[in-house]
Amino acid sequence: MNAIEVSHVSYHYGRVTALRDVELTVPEGALYALLGPNGSGKTTLLQILMGLRRAASGRATVLGVDAAHFSTADRSRIGYVAEGQVLPGWMRISELEAYLAPLYQTWDSRLARELSDRFALDPARRIRALSRGERMKLGLLCALAPRPKALIMDEPFTGMDALVKDDLVRGLLASSGAEGCTILLCSHDIGELELLADWFGFMDRGAVRLSAPMDQVREQFVRVDLTLPDDRSLGAVPAEWMSVETAGRRMGFVVRAESQNAARHMVQTRLGETADVQLREASLREVFVALASHLATPSPAEAA
């Protein structure tokens, strides 16, 4: 069963198309990392999923409910954290908690206290006096304390130090694992996502270009490092080799293949058995860079 489903969703800012016929599914209990370059439409998609924007066409559902028609009860089961979210700066942290708690039947005061301690948030402090990172922590506290069934997070790690990030990652993993909370998050902090996510999606120019379980991504994206024999020249780089780096006769790139064996076969078909080829699973960062650079380069057909 899918907790989040996006079907043929489009959105425009005036004449600019932000989302074009987007398709996305997030299984229940998944921790889905949505990556993409700046301006790819991630934030807009998350806002549509929260019902904060209305899609021009298509349908987006969260926990089986159309995001355009959330009731207050539906909204109480969904947590949301965004980097630019405006919090009421005039309140103290304790006042904000006191304001939010009655709105949620599932508000867990103990969890709120734990998170407050973990994030070192002083309940007596005014929100406007908090640093950017502290505000994000508070946003997370507010999103997590109601123990939501779905959590949508837009750049949640912004401004956080490594220690807190680590703590947060553990907390999110616990929420996702033990409580079956579905988490969809987008972040530029790929290192953290690699630890967290069990699903991976990649957006570019308003469309989801890739959506797959993390295991499958690790299996299919292979990092190839090789040294060309002295008597061989590569010639034109094949289009399916992504993020190609060369240094003298050494070369590295990422390919998408069924398996590492299939990748080895692909390379050896091109270069012959003489090449010194080393293969390993591509890291998430390498996959991101490969996809981003590969999609940014127009294919021969597009260029034509």
Next chain:
Amino acid sequence: MNWVGQVGHVSAKDIRYVRWPILALLAALGMGTSSFLTRNAFGPLVSTGASSTTVTLAMSEATVTWLPLVIVVVGILAIASLVQADRPLQADSFWTTLPLAPSAVVVAKLLLAIVVITTPSLVAAAIVLTRLHTPSGVVLALLMHAALVHLLLLLSTIIVAAVTEDLKGFVTGAVVLFGCLIIAMTGIDELLSHGIDLPAGIAFLAAVAALVVLTVLYRGRRSGNRQRVIGLAAALLAIIGATAVPRFQISSVPMRATGPMLSLKFGAPGQTSMQLPFVVRVNDTSMARFAFARERTVIHGERGAVSLTPLHDTIVVGRQFPDIGRPIAWLNPPFDYPALGQLAISPADLRAVEQRATSAELSGVVSVLRPRILTTLPLRVGAFAEHDGRYVSIYGVSHDSNRVSVYVQLVSPPLIERRPPQRVIANFSRGEAMLLNEHPSAGTGSGWIVLPWISVASSFDQFATDTRMSVPQDGSWYAGASLIAVDWIPTERYNTSATMRLR
């Protein structure tokens, strides 16, 4: 949490957010109310310098001008900052991510505007008006008018705050709105000058439109120029609607089919050739007076009829001395009541009147006025009374062998169908009384009671006997005398018309 709970919860948060402006508002209301209750607001203002004491015949400007403005401005800023804290036109406003119904959020703002900002002001105004013993019907009418005007203004404020991002944007929006308002009011004034009144329905329409637009803004939560233009248009309509709020008339004077006939007769033309005097007489021997409000004048001539420029003047004729409740000998000689009216005539109309006019037809409404004692004060400086919504106080008395003068301050909110009272000095033990004439006012002023929608007027007037009459020379006569203020209350009305032959 159900919808009602959400409204209460958001309201409680909102009150906390604007607690300082609200406290400032309540402090201003407290200051204004206490100034009226202690009568400091009414004046006269006494300032003591090093060598002299100055008395200014005026009301306290701080109370009747500045405080009402402060009360309105603080209310506007409070509600504007509140709305901008939960803005509808920002996709990821904090409130939009919470389990809150948009209608609950907007209703919380409206409730705060009604309960916390408007109601205390109305309560303060009601306290002041009640202290002046204003009739309850009049208090209700004044408060209803003020409440509707104030709420329309706050509705307009809420919309402008909703479509702007911060206080700077709000002020800019308000300035743009003000500019549009001036242009709109210029057009409206043009209409009014042609005798077309703004229908009171505009106020109702404006309120409904404002509420619909607010609901749409909060439910849609879309930011765009279209939303801003629609919002500003609704805000402008709300302000125009505020100017069209009717002045409720609780006790209307009944209209009769007929009444005593008035006879009209032209006199000699006045010194300016643009005016033609006419005399009004009434065939009636009762205790009443008759106020003839001319509405239409038609000159009939050989070439047809000409309607003169509308002039809504009023001429009072009838009973000379008021009934003051007991038999009294009036020391004033009987005099002919100056029942003289003036027809204002344009140069073109004047030629018609002078050359070929045969008759003039005047029509209007006659109000039958009957005397009622407003208050009786001992004839001494400092005596005062608050009655029927008015404050009357004596700030000077003088008499010599020729003349008696009494200096009286009258403070009055806008009362329905009330004319300035007549003043009489009476000594009941001697069974004598004198009617006083009003002299040019020493000082008049106007201001507001708590809110700028409840006006109050003050006049410092000298009332004196006619120098042609003989006044009591005995000082003890004045020691036992009273000043009586007499109202002439309209009791019924009827339409009348009369035709005068010009040649």
